[in-house]
Amino acid sequence: MAVTVRAMSEDGGIFCAAIENKDVVEYIKKIWKPSAAGLIALGRLAAGTSLVGSLLKNDGERLTVRFSGKGVGGNLMAVSDQYGNVKVRADNPSAVPEHPLSVAEFVGKDGEMSVIHDLGLARRGELPYTTSLPIFTGEIAQDFTQYFGISEQIPTVCSLGVLLDEDKDGELIVKAAGGFFLQCLPPVTQDHLNYVMTNIKKSGRVTEMLARGDSAEKIALAMLDGLNPSVLDTFPNGLRCDCDRNKVLDMLATLPKAELRKMAEQDNDKTEIKCDFCQKKYILKKDEINRLLIEIK
Ligand SMILES: [Zn+2]
Numbered sequence: 001m002a003v004t005v006r007a008m009s010e011d012g013g014i015f016c017a018a019i020e021n022k023d024v025v026e027y028i029k030k031i032w033k034p035s036a037a038g039l040i041a042l043g044r045l046a047a048g049t050s051l052v053g054s055l056l057k058n059d060g061e062r063l064t065v066r067f068s069g070k071g072v073g074g075n076l077m078a079v080s081d082q083y084g085n086v087k088v089r090a091d092n093p094s095a096v097p098e099h100p101l102s103v104a105e106f107v108g109k110d111g112e113m114s115v116i117h118d119l120g121l122a123r124r125g126e127l128p129y130t131t132s133l134p135i136f137t138g139e140i141a142q143d144f145t146q147y148f149g150i151s152e153q154i155p156t157v158c159s160l161g162v163l164l165d166e167d168k169d170g171e172l173i174v175k176a177a178g179g180f181f182l183q184c185l186p187p188v189t190q191d192h193l194n195y196v197m198t199n200i201k202k203s204g205r206v207t208e209m210l211a212r213g214d215s216a217e218k219i220a221l222a223m224l225d226g227l228n229p230s231v232l233d234t235f236p237n238g239l240r241c242d243c244d245r246n247k248v249l250d251m252l253a254t255l256p257k258a259e260l261r262k263m264a265e266q267d268n269d270k271t272e273i274k275c276d277f278c279q280k281k282y283i284l285k286k287d288e289i290n291r292l293l294i295e296i297k
Contacts, residue, residue, distance in 0.1 A: 002047075002178075004054055004084050005234045007220040009227035013192045016229075017054065018180035018220040020210070021047045024086070025162055025177040027239045031279050034093035036164055036172055037106040038073055042093065043162035044103065044140040045078045046086045047179045050237060051158075052115070052144070053080025060120030064128075067143070069135045071108025072097050079277075084237035087277040104138035111135055113143050115151070141179065148183070155184045155193065157200060161207035176210035182223050199223050241278035248273050248282045252289070253296050264289040 002021035008014070025043035028034070034042060045065065053063040059082065067076040074091025097105030113135050118128035136146040141160040148156035160179030164172050182200070184192045203209055203222045214222070221229055252260065252273070263271050264286055271284040 001236050001238050002050065002084070003216050003234065003236055004051065005216040005220045006054075006232045007217075007224055007229045008232055009192075009195075009224050009229050011227070013185055013189065014196065014224055014227060015183045015185055016180055016220045016223040017051050018178065018216040018223070019047050019051055019084070020176075020178040020216040020219075021050065022174055022177045024050075024239045025174045028088060029172060029174060031239075032090070032093040034090070035096045035106075036101055037097050037103055038090060038093040038095060039164065039172060039174075040101070040162040041073060041076060041103045041106045041140060042078075042088050042090060043174075043177050044160040044179070045076055046088045046239065047160045047177065048140060048144045048158060048181075049078035049080045049088070050084035050086045051179065051181055053086065054082065054084035054235075054237070056080075056082035056117075058082065058120070062118040062120065064114075064116040064118065066114045066116070067107050067135060067138070067140070068111040068114070069108030069138050070110040071104070071106050071138060073106040073108075076107060081240075081242075083235060085240040086237070087239065087241045089277050103140060107135070107138040107140065109135050109138045113147065115147060144181065148181070154186075155188055155196075157182045157196065159200075159206040161205070161210055163207050163211055176207070176213075178210050178216060178219070179206050180216075180219050180223060195227060196223075199225050241275060241280070243275040243278060243280060245282060248275070248284070249288065249292060252284075253292055257293060257296065260289055260293055264293065 004019045006017045049065045064079045072095035076090045078088040080086045112132045114132040116130045131151045144158040158181040162177040163175040269285045273282045
């Protein structure tokens with residue numbers, strides 16, 4: 001389980017959301033068996049997407065963040081609901097970059113970061129809207145910072161960290177993970193900007209805070225130090241996939257009929273479809289595929 005804490009300065013000028021997501025990173029490690037760079041990248045992406053996702057207002061809304069940077073890890077994607085529950089994936093999670101801990105090389109910089117806001121109202125004609133911008137550093141946190149600055153026009157600092165170790169057999173150990181973003185809300189004053197810069201400098205890097213064992217609440221309040229902050233809310237979230245048999249069948253229904261027919265012919269009730277996010281396996285029966293062939297027009 002991860003924990004998100006949101007806090008605000010007394011005057012309402014600065015907002016901070018912080019997350020502690022070590023358990024999520026451990027779960028990512030279990031599902032994907034990624035390289036060290038892959039695990040750091042996916043852990044940071046999960047934390048960042050979860051923090052932004054928890055700004056969503058309504059049930060059924062989804063926030064998707066995608067990095068297509070042509071790095072060794074291929075495309076990376078994370079999807080969050082309004083509570084910050086996330087699912088993440090990478091094309092090649094176990095790829096090892098030339099510099100084995102380089103997230104920028106894993107993600108790549110030759111491409112775009114896309115943020116897709118789905119209101120969950122497609123049936124009412126409200127389609128998801130997408131913001132795309134060139135990947136800035138591929139380190140993920142700086143890319144989130146750039147996204148807020150350019151797309152939302154809100155001065156924001158985002159910092160995300162995954163702290164790893166290795167046991168004697170070379171197995172990765174997740175020591176700590178989390179992050180925060182800090183926003184100056186309009187009207188932005190020089191005073192507020194100064195507080196933000198001072199507090200960031202004073203607290204040190206997010207990995208240092210996490211390594212010290214600072215909780216999400218402690219991090220959020222440290223970022224608002226001197227501004228008489230209060231905690232707005234604290235809530236749990238985690239790595240959660242929303243796949244089910246119906247969604248798998250919906251996905252199959254988008255395939256060309258010829259491909260489905262081929263599946264039904266080869267099939268001996270053992271067509272296996274794996275969820276792209278949680279790796280759960282679904283075994284489909286010949287009847288189900290034949291029924292789908294009749295249903296789709
Ligand atoms: Zn799944």
